[in-house]
Amino acid sequence: MLVISGEEIRTLYPMKDAIEATKRAFRLFSEGKTHVPLRTNLPVKENNGQVLFMPAFVGDEKPAVGIKIVSVFVDNPAKGLPAVPSTVLLVDAENGFVKALMNGTVLTQIRTGAASGAATDLLARHDSKVGALFGAGGQAEFQLEAMITARTLEEVRVFDPRIESCRAFIDRIKDREPFSRVRLVAAETSDEAVRGADIITAATTARRPVFSADSVKPGAHINGVGSYTPEMQELDPRLLNLAGKIYMDSIDAVLAESADLINPLKEKTFSRDSITGELGELAAGTKPGRASSEEITLFKTVGIAVQDVVAAEEIFRRAEIHKAGKTISF
Ligand SMILES: NC(=O)c1ccc[n+]([C@@H]2O[C@H](COP(=O)([O-])OP(=O)(O)OC[C@H]3O[C@@H](n4cnc5c(N)ncnc54)[C@H](O)[C@@H]3O)[C@@H](O)[C@H]2O)c1
Numbered sequence: 140m141l142v143i144s145g146e147e148i149r150t151l152y153p154m155k156d157a158i159e160a161t162k163r164a165f166r167l168f169s170e171g172k173t174h175v176p177l178r179t180n181l182p183v184k185e186n187n188g189q190v191l192f193m194p195a196f197v198g199d200e201k202p203a204v205g206i207k208i209v210s211v212f213v214d215n216p217a218k219g220l221p222a223v224p225s226t227v228l229l230v231d232a233e234n235g236f237v238k239a240l241m242n243g244t245v246l247t248q249i250r251t252g253a254a255s256g257a258a259t260d261l262l263a264r265h266d267s268k269v270g271a272l273f274g275a276g277g278q279a280e281f282q283l284e285a286m287i288t289a290r291t292l293e294e295v296r297v298f299d300p301r302i303e304s305c306r307a308f309i310d311r312i313k314d315r316e317p318f319s320r321v322r323l324v325a326a327e328t329s330d331e332a333v334r335g336a337d338i339i340t341a342a343t344t345a346r347r348p349v350f351s352a353d354s355v356k357p358g359a360h361i362n363g364v365g366s367y368t369p370e371m372q373e374l375d376p377r378l379l380n381l382a383g384k385i386y387m388d389s390i391d392a393v394l395a396e397s398a399d400l401i402n403p404l405k406e407k408t409f410s411r412d413s414i415t416g417e418l419g420e421l422a423a424g425t426k427p428g429r430a431s432s433e434e435i436t437l438f439k440t441v442g443i444a445v446q447d448v449v450a451a452e453e454i455f456r457r458a459e460i461h462k463a464g465k466t467i468s469f
Contacts, residue, residue, distance in 0.1 A: 140237055141464040143454060145245035151457040152246075154281075154288045157253035157450065158260060162422040164197070164449035165257065165388060169419025172198040173445045188212035195444035197452070202232040205448040207243050229451045239455045239464070243447070248281040250450040251442060254388060254418075255340050255362035256285030258438035261421050262384065262429055263290055263360035267337035270295035270321075273329070273350065273373070274343035274365060275308040282342045282364065283312075287321055290338060294322040298332035298349075330354050341365055345373045346398075352377035357433040363399050367441045372398035374439070379409045383434035384427070386418045389443050396441045 143151075167173050174196040182189045194206040209225040216222050225243030230236070267290040272283055275297055283295060299305040305325045312318045326332035333339055333350040341349050342364040352375040355361070361382070363374045379385060379400075387393040393400050394411070403409035418438060420426040429436055458464040 140467055140469070141239045141455065141458055142467060143239060143241040143458050143464040145242035147458065147463045148242055148245045148249065148454055151461065151463055152249055152450065152454050154249065154252060154256060154284045156453070157249050158256040158285065158288060160449050160453045161250060161253040161257045161446060162261070162418075164445045165254075165417065165419035166422045167197055167199060167419070167449075168389065168443060168445045169417040169423065174198075175444050178444070183212075186212060187214050193444040193447065195448040197445055197448050201452075203448050203452040204230040204232050205444075205451050206230075207247070207444060207447045209243065209247075227447055227451045229448070229455055239451065239458070241451060241454060246447060246450050246454065247442075248278060250446045251278055251342075251364060251440070252281030252285035253450075254440045254442070254446060255282055255364055255438065256289045257422070258362055258386060258418055258440075259286060259289035259338055259360060261418065262386070262436040262438065263338050264358050264429070264432055265290070267360070268293045269336045269338075271326075271332040271336035271339045271350075272297045273299070273332065273339070273341040273345075275299035275301070275305040276342070276344070278342040278364065279308055280312055282340045282362075284317060286338055286340060287317055292321050292338070294324060296324045296326040296332040296336065298326040298329050299343075302327070338362075341373045343373050344371065346371055347373075348375040349373045351375055352381055355381065355435060357435065359435055361435070361437045363397075363437070363439040366397045366399045368396060369398050369401050372402055374399045374437075376403040376406075376408055378435070378437060379403055379413065381435050382437040383430055384415045384436045385413060386415055386421055386426075386436075386438045388418055388440040388446075390414060390417055392441050392443060393439050397439065399439055
């Protein structure tokens with residue numbers, strides 16, 4: 140069994156390749172070639188935590204099977220530990236043995252960035268120059284990397300109400316490739332970030348919309364990454380009526396989990412019929428892309444286990460080629 144660290148994943152799995160692999164993951168999902176059981180959630184009340192098990196089977200030329208284990212232990216930070224540790228187990232689809240164990244936190248960061256990257260690549264205007272990123276937390280670096288990998292941007296404005304963490308985030312990455320290629324600005328207000336932006340990504344823990352639909356320019360592309368519970372809403376519901384194309388990673392998962400869609404549907408300000416489809420259908424060419432340079436496009440993702448298994452299989456394949464990771468035997 141191969142053990143692969145987060146640092147190794149970062150080297151083995153560049154964002155550009157992750158974006159292409161993610162398009163394939165979404166395509167296989169929308170073609171019905173995957174099996175994704177409901178995730179199992181085991182609360183550990185004694186320690187104020189929960190452990191989530193997210194398995195998936197991906198039927199491709201070479202089938203893949205795996206499971207991501209994500210824990211949420213809110214008291215961890217006080218003990219100097221991350222609150223959301225994560226690990227991925229990859230199973231050999233030929234014989235059922237576990238063939239790899241890898242850092243699930245880094246894998247998730249890359250695959251989540253790559254989901255927005257895939258949508259941006261498929262939907263954003265090719266002449267996009269300005270980006271806006273909402274949220275300067277754990278996902279931010281990867282969302283930013285995906286945005287500037289998908290399009291050649293000149294400037295990205297980052298907004299986070301915790302302005303000090305926003306500035307610290309920019310300082311930490313600004314001199315590093317590929318971030319040094321763009322001008323990074325810590326926006327003072329959400330409006331300052333979003334006005335004139337061609338690509339807007341929200342990856343926040345917000346419970347209320349993080350920018351106003353009135354400030355979104357015609358032709359903009361929007362990625363909604365953060366909201367994954369009926370209490371978390373980061374997209375202005377009016378965006379759903381402004382957008383000419385609305386894509387999701389999984390329509391069923393988004394409608395079950397995210398207040399970004401649950402609330403407008405409940406309040407009847409938006410109809411399910413207005414959802415264009417799943418990003419996998421766009422990737423497969425069975426659903427249409429951007430119709431004009433003025434059209435607003437929107438992608439909402441809550442994340443599906445198929446992304447994890449496709450990413451894990453890619454990382455494992457590359458680790459074997461480059462002789463990376465540490466082999467252990469039971
Ligand atoms: N779609 C997916 O597949 C997927 C995968 C992983 C994580 N997520 C979700 O993405 C979100 C971000 O993840 P993270 O790890 O970066 O979380 P994090 O807690 O590290 O950071 C969240 C950031 O959002 C900021 N924020 C809160 N309200 C805001 C607002 N109104 N405007 C701008 N910023 C605001 C916070 O200050 C914080 O810096 C979380 O909700 C997470 O669960 C989604």
